[in-house]
Amino acid sequence: MFKRLPGDEARNLVSTTPDTAVVFRPAVVTTPAILTLIILAGRVLAGLVRMTWRHPIAMLAAVAPGVLTILYGWQTALLLTAPTPAGLAAWALTDRDSFVRLVGRRLQAWWRLIWIYRRHWQPVMIVSGLGRHIRGRDYLPRLVKVTCTPWADLVTVRMLKGQAVKDWADRLDHLAQGFGAVSCRVALTHSGRLTLTFPRHDPLAVPIPSRPLPDAATVEAIEVGKQEDGRPWLLKVHGTHVLVAGATGAGKGSILWSAIRGLLPAVAEGLAELWALDPKLMELSYGRDLFGSRYAATPEECADLLDEAVSIMQKRAARFAGLQRNHTPTVDDPFVLVVVDEVAFLTAYQTDRQLKHRISAALATLTTQGRAVGVGVLAALQDPRKEVMNIRNLFPDKIALRLDESEQVDMVLGDGARDRGALADHISLVPELGAGIGYVRLETSPEPVRVRAAYVSDTDIRAMVATFGRAA
Structure with missing residues (x-):
């Protein structure tokens, strides 16, 4: 039978049967509940500050109606906030291209950051082997930002210390399947940072007709x-x-x-x-x-x-x-x-x-x-x-x-x-x-x-x- 021993007592064991497994129970330090709550509150506050810094427009649009309602009542809040969505709707109807470029892509990037990438980030990193779970703590690459283009999501990532681009290149299939994309490509942008490209659709799926002849003679x-x-x-x-x-x-x-x-x-x-x-x-x-x-x-x-x-x-x-x-x-x-x-x-x-x-x-x-x-x-x-x-x-x-x-x-x-x-x-x-x-x-x-x-x-x-x- 196995015998449970506290703390470091396992080092004093002498066994005559080398193949016998020794199971010991490490010492447990009880953390006060108030300290746990303070750490949790600090993480929530840091997350809100980081979210506000990265997505000020989206956070302002989400928080402003509630703050105005608390301060001045729902009638005043409705009166003050109604022109904004009406103006955005008019902008989208009159000049769709500029609206999509300046507003639509940003909102799309924010939504996909929250719903697609941040929500699945931890399990995908751990299962694919790009993150580590050591002694009850997760060490994960940092998800920096998401940028949406008309055809793909560009995800900027800060790698863990000691990681190489090849570690990510070997797991492109894991990343694509984990985030629901058809494929994934990786490119090193700065030291320690890389960009993952997840296509949402294929802009080259339709054959392209021959290009018009150049207006001027060129060999470049x-x-x-x-x-x-x-x-x-x-x-x-x-x-x-x-x-x-x-x-x-x-x-x-x-x-x-x-x-x-x-x-x-x-x-x-x-x-x-x-x-x-x-x-x-x-x-x-x-x-x-x-x-x-x-x-x-x-x-x-x-x-x-x-x-x-x-x-x-x-x-x-x-x-x-x-x-x-x-x-x-x-x-x-x-x-x-x-x-x-x-x-x-x-x-x-x-x-x-x-x-x-x-x-x-x-x-x-x-x-x-x-x-x-x-x-x-x-x-x-x-x-x-x-x-x-x-x-x-x-x-x-x-x-x-x-x-x-x-x-x-x-x-x-x-x-x-x-x-x-x-x-x-x-x-x-x-x-x-x-x-x-x-x-x-x-x-x-x-x-x-x-x-x-x-x-x-x-x-x-x-x-x-x-x-x-x-x-x-």
């Missing part, structure tokens, strides 16, 4: 779709190289054609040139008249075209040496965008070793030296493995569309991208729901951004050829 930022926050997705092609990876039917053609479409006014004015490598003879061949003589389909033609691009790049570098470090598009030195559809067919699946070496060497040369002199590469592929595409790290900007395996996400976007919410392997297989949706990781930011490319239809391509075919 081309609108190719929409970001998850509703802003236009501007793809930089000048001064960088872009790698697009996605399974069959993921929408790689949408990105290629949207980029081509955005550059056509610059091509018409002689400020840009489009060079196309189309080894599959399917995607880019539909608008081959846009590329003129700068179109290649067979591996031999692709190798020759890449060697020509390298030659132009090297001649420019020789002329620019000591004079300028950055390229400015002109008619004499236009920006050259080399578009490669299914680059793995040329670099990995090519049976001719000599041809394969030529193509790989030319692509490596362009991606290491081309952007400073105005030669960019926009390449698409299906399989992002290193043995298939051994120069993928030479592309500063990367786009991951729907991928087959979770490991491929980090292959494309870099280590830890999937842990931060780039769930490219979870994108829907249904074309209407998932085609063109992906995650972008730019050279200037490690955080992946969810986007959807606009769909450029066959009709759009035929119209582009009819209008700009001769310009190429």
Whole structure:
């Protein structure tokens, strides 16, 4: 039988049976009830002060009618408070956008803070392992604030001392299910602070039609779709190289054609040139008249075209040496965008070793030296493995569309991208729901951004050829 011993007497036990469990009862110190009430009252008061500081408008709206009723009676209180809701109602009816932006989102954030996050904060943190219950006390990350956007809740959290972002990234599913969201993403904002993004609905669920042609010729930022926050997705092609990876039917053609479409006014004015490598003879061949003589389909033609691009790049570098470090598009030195559809067919699946070496060497040369002199590469592929595409790290900007395996996400976007919410392997297989949706990781930011490319239809391509075919 077990024997209950008080306090520290268990340390004096000597047992001849080492496997015998010793159960002892620790000493209990009785806390006076008045001290417990004082501590509880202090916590309530601190909570009210904190709530008033964070949400002054909501607290004023809730407290003011009661205070006026106590001081002056309900008739006076009604007379003084009635104009406020009437004015807010009139504001909402006459200018809904500004009302929602300045008032509605704040009230929504306050309500979701109280009803969704603060109410479930303790159990979700403890069950997910992000909080600790030690000796009867809960140690929880601090819920700082909630901000509502039109499509998501942004929850700012102060981590516990000793926690890392990876601790949260490993528990995104727990957080999403705990707070009733479809998914969750995490991003470090300041030292010790991070932002959790809980989408309320998907703003990219509906396919996006092709973007209008730019009014003015530009090679800088081309609108190719929409970001998850509703802003236009501007793809930089000048001064960088872009790698697009996605399974069959993921929408790689949408990105290629949207980029081509955005550059056509610059091509018409002689400020840009489009060079196309189309080894599959399917995607880019539909608008081959846009590329003129700068179109290649067979591996031999692709190798020759890449060697020509390298030659132009090297001649420019020789002329620019000591004079300028950055390229400015002109008619004499236009920006050259080399578009490669299914680059793995040329670099990995090519049976001719000599041809394969030529193509790989030319692509490596362009991606290491081309952007400073105005030669960019926009390449698409299906399989992002290193043995298939051994120069993928030479592309500063990367786009991951729907991928087959979770490991491929980090292959494309870099280590830890999937842990931060780039769930490219979870994108829907249904074309209407998932085609063109992906995650972008730019050279200037490690955080992946969810986007959807606009769909450029066959009709759009035929119209582009009819209008700009001769310009190429």
